[in-house]
Amino acid sequence: MKLLVCIKQVPDMESKFKVGAEGLWYDRHDLAWLMNEYDEYGVEQAVQLKEQTGADLTVLSIGPEQVKETIKKALAMGCDRGVHIVDDQAHLKDPFEIASMIAEFAGDKGFDLIFTGMQSQDRGSAQVGVMVAELLTIAAVTTVVDFAFVDGQVTVKRELEGGVKAKVASKLPVLITCQLGLNAPRYPTLPNIMKAKKKEMLSLPATDLRKAAALQETMKIEFPAKRSGGLFLEGEVASIADRLIRILKEKTTVLA
Amino acid sequence: MKMLLVAEYRQGELLESYTELLAFAGIMGAESAMFLTAGTAGELPKFSGRLYLAEVAEFGEYNPDVHKQLLLEVVEKEHPEMIVFSHSSYGWDLAPRLAVSLKAGQISEVVALQDGALVAPVCNGKLRRTMKSRGRITVVTLQAGAFGLADAAVGVPTVIPVTGNAKGNIDLQGYEMAEHGGVDLSKAEIIVSAGRGVGKPENIALVAGLAKALGGEYGASRPVVDSLWVEHNRQVGTTGLTVSPKLYVACGISGAVQHLAGMKKSEFVVAINTDKDAPIGDMADVFAVADLKQLLPLLIEKLQAL
Ligand SMILES: Cc1cc2nc3c(=O)[nH]c(=O)nc-3n(C[C@H](O)[C@H](O)[C@H](O)COP(=O)(O)OP(=O)(O)OC[C@H]3O[C@@H](n4cnc5c(N)ncnc54)[C@H](O)[C@@H]3O)c2cc1C
Ligand SMILES: Nc1ncnc2c1ncn2[C@@H]1O[C@H](COP(=O)(O)O)[C@@H](O)[C@H]1O
Numbered sequence: 001m002k003l004l005v006c007i008k009q010v011p012d013m014e015s016k017f018k019v020g021a022e023g024l025w026y027d028r029h030d031l032a033w034l035m036n037e038y039d040e041y042g043v044e045q046a047v048q049l050k051e052q053t054g055a056d057l058t059v060l061s062i063g064p065e066q067v068k069e070t071i072k073k074a075l076a077m078g079c080d081r082g083v084h085i086v087d088d089q090a091h092l093k094d095p096f097e098i099a100s101m102i103a104e105f106a107g108d109k110g111f112d113l114i115f116t117g118m119q120s121q122d123r124g125s126a127q128v129g130v131m132v133a134e135l136l137t138i139a140a141v142t143t144v145v146d147f148a149f150v151d152g153q154v155t156v157k158r159e160l161e162g163g164v165k166a167k168v169a170s171k172l173p174v175l176i177t178c179q180l181g182l183n184a185p186r187y188p189t190l191p192n193i194m195k196a197k198k199k200e201m202l203s204l205p206a207t208d209l210r211k212a213a214a215l216q217e218t219m220k221i222e223f224p225a226k227r228s229g230g231l232f233l234e235g236e237v238a239s240i241a242d243r244l245i246r247i248l249k250e251k252t253t254v255l256a
Numbered sequence: 257m258k259m260l261l262v263a264e265y266r267q268g269e270l271l272e273s274y275t276e277l278l279a280f281a282g283i284m285g286a287e288s289a290m291f292l293t294a295g296t297a298g299e300l301p302k303f304s305g306r307l308y309l310a311e312v313a314e315f316g317e318y319n320p321d322v323h324k325q326l327l328l329e330v331v332e333k334e335h336p337e338m339i340v341f342s343h344s345s346y347g348w349d350l351a352p353r354l355a356v357s358l359k360a361g362q363i364s365e366v367v368a369l370q371d372g373a374l375v376a377p378v379c380n381g382k383l384r385r386t387m388k389s390r391g392r393i394t395v396v397t398l399q400a401g402a403f404g405l406a407d408a409a410v411g412v413p414t415v416i417p418v419t420g421n422a423k424g425n426i427d428l429q430g431y432e433m434a435e436h437g438g439v440d441l442s443k444a445e446i447i448v449s450a451g452r453g454v455g456k457p458e459n460i461a462l463v464a465g466l467a468k469a470l471g472g473e474y475g476a477s478r479p480v481v482d483s484l485w486v487e488h489n490r491q492v493g494t495t496g497l498t499v500s501p502k503l504y505v506a507c508g509i510s511g512a513v514q515h516l517a518g519m520k521k522s523e524f525v526v527a528i529n530t531d532k533d534a535p536i537g538d539m540a541d542v543f544a545v546a547d548l549k550q551l552l553p554l555l556i557e558k559l560q561a562l
Contacts, residue, residue, distance in 0.1 A: 013380050013510065014531050026383060094361065095352070119348075122379050125364040126343075130352035139321070139425040142349040155429075158318075160266070160345045161494050163434025166318060169427040181482030216361030219373055219386040230537055233544045240544050241554040244526065245562075247542055252524045254446050254470060254503045255562065 001055035005046040005079065005115040006102055006132070007039040009063055009070040010122045024218045025091050026122075035070045038117025040185040041178040045147050046115045047078035048183065052149065055112075056080055062101055062206065063090045075196035076188030082199065087206035093214065095123070099131030100212035105204070106136060113154070114175040118143050126177075133175035140175040141168050145182050259286040260336035262327065263301050264346045265294040266317055267431060273342045274301045279403040280340060280396075283369060289334050290413065291327055293317065304411035306334075310418040318346065318428045324353040325422035331358065336393065343397035351395050361389030365513075367402040380512050381535040400494065400517060436489055439473055446472025447501045449492055449519075450480050453508015453529065453548060457485040462552040463507050469559040475499065477509045493518035507548045511536025528552070 011017075011031040018027040035043070043059065050057045059079040061067045064087070071082040085101060087093070106114065114136075116129030126142075133140030145165065146157035152172065157165040159179050188196070231247070233240045249255050259281050263274035274290070281288040289306040296311050308330045315322050327350075331339070339354060341347030343365045355362035368375040373386045374396065389395075441447060448467040450460055460480070467474040476486035478493055492499055494514040504522035509515060511527070511534055519525070520539060527540035528548050537543050544551060 011379070013382070014534075016533065017379060017382055019383075026379065096355070096361070099356075124377065124380075125362070126348040127352040127355070127362055127364060130349065131356050134353050134356040140349075140353075141426060143345055157432065158345060159495055160431075163488065163491075163495055163497075164267070165432040167429040167432065168318070169429055170425065174426075180478060214361075215355070215359065215391055216363060216387055216389045219388060221378060221383055221385045224377075224381070224384045224538075226538065230540045231542050232532065232537075233542060233546075234532075237546050237550045237554055240546050241551060241558055244542060244544055244555065245558055248503070248526075251541070252503055254472075255559075 041182040042115035044185040095127035103135035104209040129177040259288040302409040307413035322424040360393035362395040449475040451509030
């Protein structure tokens with residue numbers, strides 16, 4: 001069995017963001033970079049399935065040189081080989097272009113199961129996974145919070161709104177988009193980080209896979225207008241505590 | 257502009273979110289038709305226009321490959337310039353399939369319009385982008401709650417049955433309901449919620465302690481529940497509970513839309529967060545820029561001394 005997991009490198013969402021020079025995306029300088037949270041669940045599930053079945057597991061990421069660090073983390077978590085599609089302009093590509101590159105790579109490899117995140121934390125389009133499946137004409141199930149592979153079939157739970165879950169079964173090949181809480185992603189151990197350094201890392205230039213053009217364009221990126229009215233309390237913690245209690249007494253009835 | 261709105265039906269019921277699609281179409285000044293897979297004998301959306309109705313007994317509530325094929329037939333007849341979904345478990349699953357089939361650009365989680373272009377959040381709402389599709393057709397998903405009708409929806413649609421022999425590749429085996437045991441946060445008047453900013457499970461005690469000192473209950477954001485630090489029946493948000501207390505204190509919660517959706521009806525909101533730019537600031541009446549590990553013990557002590 002052959003497995004693929006797609007991961008994206010994203011900035012820490014607690015970063016102080018700035019608008020980039022072109023005005024089309026955030027400034028990529030001076031940010032701390034991490035594996036997209038949703039993709040961590042994808043990697044963990046793929047590694048668990050590898051442990052269960054002995055499958056071969058490839059991890060893929062599209063982006064500039066620095067995304068290798070995130071691929072290495074996935075290798076240390078247990079993926080067998082990394083594929084880095086080198087693209088310094090990946091952040092300006094739309095979901096269809098990214099999906100087309102992944103599909104172009106995966107097209108002749110016969111993956112039985114593909115894992116992606118439900119969405120990327122920065123762009124949050126929730127499109128790439130489903131689009132890859134469509135381009136490969138395989139089944140896709142989104143927003144998965146529970147996964148089992150038994151008797152050659154995948155049985156999952158999709159999370160719906162309000163705490164309801166839908167049980168869905170699918171035959172292979174299938175693409176799964178992973179939702180938060182699907183599993184408990186492991187931390188790479190030091191020995192595994194060392195082992196990962198020796199694992200295969202394939203680099204492919206994006207131009208080799210780029211066949212599709214963008215379907216959408218960004219006019220601009222900006223900070224949303226702040227809703228005014230909120231009061232900011234800053235300074236010494238003790239003083240913040242006193243001011244907060246005074247406000248609760250004046251503005252609410254909860255301390256009455 | 258011609259629009260095709262895709263309404264939702266789940267567990268035997270038409271979802272109210274179709275009114276948000278209508279509100280969006282209204283703002284765009286569009287002429288809209290609607291698509292719905294539902295029990296044809298049941299309740300229908302209230303609007304005046306063509307309703308393409310597929311029988312749920314035949315095509316299933318969730319069978320995206322089949323629904324895509326049915327929708328493609330409707331697109332052939334209607335030639336819409338925009339196809340609009342809710343950004344929901346149904347919409348974000350189905351929309352990209354249609355976008356690929358039609359080679360149409362998809363703009364996800366639209367929250368506003370600006371000069372005819374679509375605005376969507378980036379980085380948890382810290383930034384927003386204005387976007388356009390390049391092709392003739394645009395596929396759109398709308399953020400839940402971003403658009404609403406001022407008045408109740410009215411009208412009776414002209415029903416056009418949709419048939420076909422589309423086959424899908426997945427099998428919906430049933431639903432599993434959330435367990436609501438023990439506390440009922442939806443009735444609580446004071447809620448103090450823990451977010452990932454609490455850092456470790458031991459600090460939940462601080463949040464629960466503040467809730468107790470205020471005479472309320474404690475809740476949590478999703479990552480805290482996913483980490484099993486707090487039970488699911490205390491999760492606030494789209495995939496948890498909707499609450500409307502007199503006071504909501506968000507401790508170490510960034511304010512993702514899915515969390516805000518569950519607590520935005522709170523009367524008074526206090527945010528305690530080290531990141532002054534956290535989007536929870538949009539919802540907060542008071543924003544204490546502080547480390548909760550320092551502020552909470554002090555608050556508890558001072559409240560107990562009152
Ligand atoms: C389909 C879907 C459904 C979802 N449903 C829900 C839902 O029902 N409920 C929900 O909550 N989420 C839901 N989510 C997840 C949501 O998108 C966010 O990931 C989540 O709400 C983030 O939780 P958080 O704010 O606790 O964590 P984070 O976003 O990680 O924020 C942590 C915050 O803590 C602050 N902080 C850090 N340290 C400290 C400190 N010492 N003192 C004070 N502040 C500190 C940080 O500045 C940051 O703002 C859903 C997501 C999806 C895709
Ligand atoms: N640059 C990328 N490289 C590899 N995978 C990606 C990339 N961008 C998105 N993905 C995958 O697609 C998922 C959904 O992303 P998005 O459609 O951007 O919300 C992510 O969780 C990843 O699994």
